[in-house]
Amino acid sequence: MTTPTPAYTDTQSALTTAQIDAVRLHIKKTWKTLTRSHEHLLQSARDTKLEHKKDACWIVYISPLEDSPKIRSVLERSLSPKDMECLEIRTLPSEVEAIKDHGLLYLPGPYVVPGGRFNEMYGWDSYFILLGLLHDGELELAQSQVDQLLYQVQNYGIILNSNRTYMLSRSQPPVLSMMVLALFEHTQDEEWLRSIVPLLEQFYYYWVVPPHLNAATGLSRFYAFGEGPAPEVVFSERDEQGKSHYDRVKEYYKTFEVEDYDVSLYYNQETDQLTNLFYKSDRTMRESGFDITNRFGPFSADILHYAPVCLNSLLYQVELDMAQIKHILGNEQLEQKWSNRADIRRDRIDQFLWDEEQGLYFDYHFQSGKRRRYEFATTFYPLWLGIASPTQAKRVVKNLSLFEAPGGIFTSTRVTGNQWDAPFGWAPLTLIAVQGLHRYGYHTEGDRIANKFLAMVVKEFERHNTLVEKYDVERCSANVSDEICFGYSSNEVGFGWTNGAILELLAIGDKKV
Incomplete structure (x- = not known):
């Protein structure tokens, strides 16, 4: 047994085992309350984000690729007649434009939702949720979480922002391959891994062809297909x-x-x-x-006019993950092909997104040919995923004071009234920064930030008996609503990805003792 590092010794003295155990127990219980399956279909179908007539049924859409009558009979066996009366099961039109009434998109297995107003499955939330499920030994639910995303690719074309019809036209940051390999570490199921390769490739190509591809740089951008107000x-x-x-x-x-x-x-x-x-x-x-x-x-x-650091860093990881999968499955030729793609993207990230003068990664504006020097926590993605050189990582760490807050990591350095700017911090971005710092050997800095975030979360948990979506990391508070001027100002409880990030941060500390 090695001696704990000073930062984690401080954490242990500041937070007792009982305090940490209370948070762990709460998270363990919360997975159950955040799980949606056939028996919860009416609960899942309800959507507070849309206007709904009092006596109207909630609509659930079945993929046109599925056997709708068969699924209906499955649902009738899972739900009470009273619940079925409140639901209307429809087959999803083949054209998104033909949808007149919005509803839930059917998924066949259990999945974990973020919580609060987010009562459906979200794309990138699911990665952090998966980490938490794996830490908590919820292997069956973790498998299902990944399988529902694969089902989305197969039946709805992509991983959706969430499984609602009004989100059919957009995805979310690509973390599927990371989830697949995280799960595979536990299952070692090569037959399953081989079977899903076509779906992984299908989702990858969504991001690397026009309109998501910017041909001039070879980098990708976000691009939603829907029109009009969301x-x-x-x-x-x-x-x-x-x-x-x-x-x-x-x-x-x-x-x-x-x-x-x-x-x-x-x-x-x-x-x-x-x-x-x-x-x-x-x-x-x-x-x-x-x-x-x-x-x-x-x-x-x-x-639309930017190549973002976050997206292109994740696509680099997808390419590395695909190379690893090809290696596991014994295809050296395709392994090399995917490795080469990752190498090319790393070079392009260096060329377009790294700012030598500032020592940070910035998003690249296609039209002006310039990086936008807006300090944002996505600058830690290239450290998290191993894209940065040791020299680049050192430069980013020199700028750590721009982002380091009493409660973890500021999302950005600007106060704008938006929830993804200062003074707010989010568990996934804090985790990404901490893991990136550790990856390059900056353990003191990584431990210090993890320490701050965990101390804040535990303090607010004891005050409110819940874990939430985001925090004011300047004041170390879960009370954020009065500071948010645009978008939704609520702080949702639950909360799926906060749960997963906390367990991952605690695991980093556990490895040090």
């Missing part, structure tokens, strides 16, 4: 005066001068209307998972 935003993201998020955006454009981009692309001042391009960008910003931040200009309206 339905869930119009109804649910309203303030006390009844103004929607989009109303508040228009007021901002009328009131403030914007120098980050050409506002006329996104807002028509004469008609006081947001443009079609604004709504396309707004949906795309939601595909990125970072809704909302000013990282790509106010409301991220200019996101």
Whole structure:
């Protein structure tokens, strides 16, 4: 048994075993309350983010590739007649535009939802949830979590932002291959791994061909296919005066001068209307998972014109993961092919996203040919995934003080009124930063940040008896609603990816003793 590092000794003295055990027990119990399966279908179908007539049925759509009558009979055996009366089972139209009434997209197995208003399965949340399930020995549920994402690729074309019809036109950050290999470590099921390779490749190609590919750089961008206002935003993201998020955006454009981009692309001042391009960008910003931040200009309206650090770092990891899978399955030729793709992407990340002068990774603007020097926690992704050279990692660590907060890692260095900017911090980004620091040997720094985040989470858990979606890491508080001006201001409880990140951070500490 080795001696604990000073940072984790401090954690143990600041947090007792009883305090940590209480959080662990809460997380273990929460997996059950956050799990949705056939027997919870009515609960899953309910959606507070859309207007719903009091006596109307909740709609569940079955993939047109499925045997709808067979699935209906399965559901009838799983649910009470009373619950079935409250549900309307439909076959999903083959064209998204033909959907008139929104509803839940059927998934065949159990899955874990984030919590609160997010009562459906989310794409990148699922990676952090999976880590937590694996730590907690919930192997069957972990397997199902991955299988539902694979089912989405097979039956709905991609991994969806979430399994609701209004999110059929956008995905979320690509973490599927990481999930597959994390699960495979526990199961060693090569037959299963071989069987899902076509689905992994299908999802990869979604990201690396136009319109997601920018041919000039060879890097990818986020790009949502839907048009017009996002339905869930119009109804649910309203303030006390009844103004929607989009109303508040228009007021901002009328009131403030914007120098980050050409506002006329996104807002028509004469008609006081947001443009079609604004709504396309707004949906795309939601595909990125970072809704909302000013990282790509106010409301991220200019996101379509950027190669993001986060997305391209994740695609590098997908290429490495595919190489590893080909190695496991004994195909050396294809292993080399995928490794070469990763090498090419690493070079392009170096060329376009690394800023030598600032010592940080920034998003690249295609049109101006410049990086946007907006300090954002995604600068830690290349450390997390091993893309940075030791020299680049050292430069990023020199800038750590820009992001380090009393409660972990600031999402950005700017206070904008958006939840994905300062003073807010999120468990996944703190975990990414900590793991990136450890990967390059900066253990003191990584332990210190993990220590801060865990201390804050435990303190707020003891105050509120719950774990939440995000925190004010400046004040070390879960009370964030009054500080958020755009998007939804609530702090959702549950919370799936916070649970997983906490268990992963605790595991880092456990490995040191």
